[in-house]
Amino acid sequence: MEIIFVGMKIFKAVKSLQDNSLRLKLEGKSIGFVPTMGYLHQGHISLIRAARKESNVVVLSIFVNPVQFSPGEDCRRYPRDFKRDCSIARNENVDIVFYPSSGQIYPQEYSSYVEVNGLSSLLCGKSRPNHFRGVATVCTKLFNIVQPDFVYFGQKDYQQAIIIRRMIKDLNMPFKIRVLPLLREESGLAMSSRNRYLSKTARENAAAIYKGLKEAKDLFKNGQRDAAKIKAMLKKKIKEIPNVRIDYVDIVDSKSLKSLSQVKKQSILAVAIWIDKIRLIDNIVF
């Protein structure tokens, strides 16, 4: 344990954080937990604020989880700025930052994994086959270490939130999940730590995604229920962005994540694209 910001503790070792959490629980303290990969933005801050409101102790984890990246992906160049993250956390009255090394989380001979079947193979799971297994596994570990009463996820990673919710229910984990709204930059681009890797032009161009999502919602409002037509409009719109490649554009059921041919209220329009090799996701709820 190491204290570098007044009033906020930073833990790097699994055991010391877990012991601390078990002690807090015995004292009857409630723990709100915000798991992140760091490089915090307003979306993360909204999660921290929600945790601050309903828990005695707020724990923020910062860990770029190698197990949820595939070999060709951006694990190594995922943006990191621990000092900046700590000063944001301190400003938001976070009590504890958990900042483990990969070796702390995945020691030699590590071999246990959590899988949520079905949900994990749809949407992002198609192009990132082991991604959600990695997410479910690291979350299970972090939850066991932090011993939360509440955990907080953002709706930008809609599929992730659904999968974690399912896992918590299936495995009888003894706490509640809160899923908070997606936040957007002024241009409408969904906030993401990865946005910083977009060139100025790409960042401006990427705003077209949200414009397309809004148009899709307008089509729905005006009576359009044919998923194929709404998707075609959005794909066309996205393809106008320079250097873009579409991973998927899909309209799915909000719980099963299965593709729909008829759009209903609460259906999800979800997209994933690459711009300049940066992968972005976004979604809206009809």
Place this chain on the structure above:
Amino acid sequence: MEIIFVGMKIFKAVKSLQDNSLRLKLEGKSIGFVPTMGYLHQGHISLIRAARKESNVVVLSIFVNPVQFSPGEDCRRYPRDFKRDCSIARNENVDIVFYPSSGQIYPQEYSSYVEVNGLSSLLCGKSRPNHFRGVATVCTKLFNIVQPDFVYFGQKDYQQAIIIRRMIKDLNMPFKIRVLPLLREESGLAMSSRNRYLSKTARENAAAIYKGLKEAKDLFKNGQRDAAKIKAMLKKKIKEIPNVRIDYVDIVDSKSLKSLSQVKKQSILAVAIWIDKIRLIDNIVF
């Protein structure tokens, strides 16, 4: 919740047991947990007694876990006698019996599984490919429901104990595992709920397994280190049992469960056989 034995509570619902456990933890009580599939024998009783010694509250679960059986296996005809189990539990001063239905544990849309790679595909995992995934999953669930400080397993299911130990460590589960010695009937046959399905003759014949294991140990004591030779002796011995079929006879490392060609101290000699279609396992430590 339902009370049918004075001083011992029986829970059938996940939520009521979990709430009760969380309350006990808040009160600072330690919980010792013995997960079983019921039809208790002296082996289970030794686990209960160990739990009774070191915990304030002893929880025994009785659940024949369908997910750890393959289609052709004996899930349906696995021996059950809830009343007899309860009276044994009461006698041993168990505080709480958890006796859920399959629907309580695996509700509709259930889809989350825990896997311990590597270890799960060796020995019993070869002929029972999803067995340990089912065991790891149900244990994770039961642990989250019961909130134990200590969990107890028998060494008869050596591979199971190793896998659960690995899972607890890997997933940072906040409690300790105790693995207790295998117990034997007077004949030397390893105690198992499945023994009751053996005919009188088969039960007598099955005692040859332990005789073979002891001979193997004698060979080792007399300097034999060649695993192939020890296995050949044991296989020959077992094949003399009428109506027997060998699943495996193997000498493995006590931690990695990998096959050894040279036997060492602490190596495990593990066997699985079918007699009259009843599958029996046994092992000794060199």
